[in-house]
Amino acid sequence: MKIAIGCDHGGINLKPQLIEVLKECNVEYVDFGCFSNQSVDYNDYAVKVCNAVVNKECDLGILICGTGIGMSIVANKIKGIRCGHCSDAFSARMTREHNDANVLAFGERVLGVGVMTDMVKAFISTPFSNGERHVNRVNKIKALEEENFK
Ligand code: RB5
Numbered sequence: 001m002k003i004a005i006g007c008d009h010g011g012i013n014l015k016p017q018l019i020e021v022l023k024e025c026n027v028e029y030v031d032f033g034c035f036s037n038q039s040v041d042y043n044d045y046a047v048k049v050c051n052a053v054v055n056k057e058c059d060l061g062i063l064i065c066g067t068g069i070g071m072s073i074v075a076n077k078i079k080g081i082r083c084g085h086c087s088d089a090f091s092a093r094m095t096r097e098h099n100d101a102n103v104l105a106f107g108e109r110v111l112g113v114g115v116m117t118d119m120v121k122a123f124i125s126t127p128f129s130n131g132e133r134h135v136n137r138v139n140k141i142k143a144l145e146e147e148n149f150k
Pocket of ligand 1: 011068069
């Protein structure tokens with residue numbers, strides 16, 4: 001498994017700790033930046049990470065900003081991305097299991113390292129349930145994308 005990761009300046013302090021979690025889990029990653037605490041636009045990093053997921057360069061994406069909200073709003077504008085904005089391991093597991101989320105977004109200013117660690121482990125280790133009702137709902141999301149992203 002390969003994970004695309006990205007942050008803005010609001011997530012720059014938590015990203016090294018995210019990388020430690022991925023290394024501990026023996027998961028490959030590609031770091032799309034940013035790489036300093038200079039103010040940047042979260043939009044640009046969300047797009048880089050999501051493109052890597054849509055192009056299948058990476059299997060999943062993880063985005064960090066101050067709250068995770070800006071990143072998740074941008075990510076969910078990209079065709080093929082289902083981004084779960086989470087603050088706990090239960091939601092991260094459920095967004096894989098029920099929504100087949102391919103990107104996780106969270107906020108450095110919201111979470112501690114312990115919660116982030118459990119959440120990321122849950123996200124990368126949980127498969128989509130493939131239950132009929134969940135497949136049906138994800139297919140409806142895809143149909144909506146086809147209607148709205150021309
Ligand atoms: C940056 O100050 C902050 O607005 C950003 O990291 C994020 O929280 C936006 O949603």
